[in-house]
Amino acid sequence: MARMTMIEAVRSAMDVSMGRDDNVVVFGEDVGYFGGVFRCTQGLQAKYGKTRCFDAPISESGIVGTAIGMAAYGLKPCVEIQFADYMYPAYDQITQEAARIRYRSNGDFTCPIVLRMPTGGGIFGGQTHSQSPEALFTHVCGLKVVVPSNPYDAKGLLIASIEDPDPVMFLEPKRLYNGPFDGHHDRPVIPWSKHDLGEVPEGHYTIPIGKAEVRRKGSAVTVVAYGTMVHVALAAAEETGIDAEVIDLRSLLPLDLDAIVQSIEKTGRCVVVHEATLTSGFGGEIASLVQEHCFYHLEAPVVRVAGWDTPYPHAQEWDYFPGPARVGRALVEVMEA
């Protein structure tokens, strides 16, 4: 077992997949010779050649459109969108093409592609390098949406995504690339090498898409989170002393509803946390499912903690980011309700 950062884990997943299957190709902006702005594809071109890993023009609709064509041919493209915020020019290709090719052709053609994209804030990226557009994907039938929270999951989920027969949006919380960031931006960075989930097997393994994981067992309240917010929620539980059960969804679509329901039947309370904006965010979907499936177990209204309904600001980043203090207040609120 090796110690890996999330960057190394993601890279290892692509390396393992490319080694096992000649049909896996990797491309995107700056991913070839240079190895990507976050270094996730470093060394892949040197190892597999420039027809398996290459630089693409700055044209997201072109990157996704060509990936769809390659998938129709029989390849398994795993492409990088440099920032999730850059995916909008490709949104037509993602939502009306990739997501529906299997359906509209009744399986005559399929679209096994993976779009990797760094998501979330915490790096002073401002409004165009900090967004969390997962709800724009979960609203589209035909896509799968995966958000890992640690290196071990990132590798296993990315390999599973590459091997999946359908298009997968793979959102990598960029603030987690180098360590389990819990929202305390003023404290020293804890590296993944000091965390259990930084232990990553070198070879092939998969984590099934659609299975959540309980990160902290608890009895008082269920916190439903994913990505960076898993670590923020864990910090909030420790700091408030509230015995929260923290569920890491890992995959938003398909969603592990059973894991959520089982936990809430035990705790009777629920806080949903995400970094994306509140209104029409994925938390609204969770809250709705919780009241549909757990209404008679609930002892308090479901509380959502999310990014404010504003663009992601630059200088006020830490006033925007839903850190442990805000999550902690929500835990207190739901306990006192």
Added chain:
Amino acid sequence: MSDPDRLSLHVPEPAVRPGGEPDFSNVKIPKAGSVPRPDIDVAPEEIRDLAYSIIRVLNRDGEAVGPWAGLLSDDELLAGLRHMMMLRAFDARMVMAQRQGKTSFYMQHLGEEAVSCAFRKALNKGDMNFPTYRQAGLLIADEYPMVEMMNQIFSNESDPLRGRQLPIMYSSKEHGFFTISGNLATQYVQAVGWAMASAIKNDTKIAAAWIGDGSTAESDFHSALVFASTYKAPVILNIVNNQWAISTFQGIARGGSGTFAARGLGFGIPALRVDGNDYLAVYAVAKWAAERARRNLGPTLIEYVTYRVGAHSTSDDPSAYRPKTESEAWPLGDPVLRLKKHLILRGAWSEERHTQAEAEIVDAVIQAQKQAEGHGTLHAGGKPSVRDIFEGVYAEMPPHIRRQRQKAGY
């Protein structure tokens, strides 16, 4: 006079509107046989003039002339004529079926039959088209069963697409026909990706992208040209310029570039314009481009100059935006009549045989329609199951869709 100190916006207008005399004097038609045929490895910059001319083989007398002539045998041309006649008869029956309420929607090819029918013959088995909604000739010319097309159009119990798609949005991997989206231009860049994949795998197959004049304004058209140019993808980039994008004349999408083919020049892609109503010219140019792609020489852009004689679809009335007699004034004639004339001149065909073939083809279409209608039409007879709504969104049905299917009672 406008005030020289004030700006004004230029909004292009077609030469004529309804009520006016059709005028195609702005469409410069070179003589058949007058455009040279370059070697396939020609440097793109040496043939820039081909983006502004029109390659033509059949002259007014029905003779095949010039350097692009002489590629097809009598039998191949007779098959081509038959395909175009089948497509035309198929369209006529389906337009009628739509009016009878047997389907919701239809799009016909009237006047454009040569483009897709001749092009298909320049491809090999295994090559892949990424078509728009007006290239059914690719299927007809590849002998895809008409009854299958009708099953799709009628969304009946035998619809290969299980009622999910708008009529005429066919899909057939086996026949090199990528699933039609109904979106515009998205398929253009996908074709480039398919071609790149073929090159990545050191395969021998090539791709063909299709788009209309109006949709070249979409950003995906430009993305496709960038990717095709950068990676020298083995793809034929087809633009069918039928003069009209629903009610919008081609000048709105074309802007000041002169021709759509000229869009390729800035990308270093060889760009040719061809008489889209000339079966022999379409085939010859498509073959030239296919050869280039197969020899790893990269993409070719082809603009087919043609005319959409019918409405855009069964949902619009062209007399509301262009003179009723405009199609009669179209200077490149009718593709079926031109090939017929040529075949008669060659001694391979006659008026009598043509009349007889027409009757046989109409009969074959009617027989296919009877068979298809036996499986139902949109509002009558057999139809796909409600279950089909929920199947096939994913390879494996996720729990939430299963719950919804059960809620729907299936």
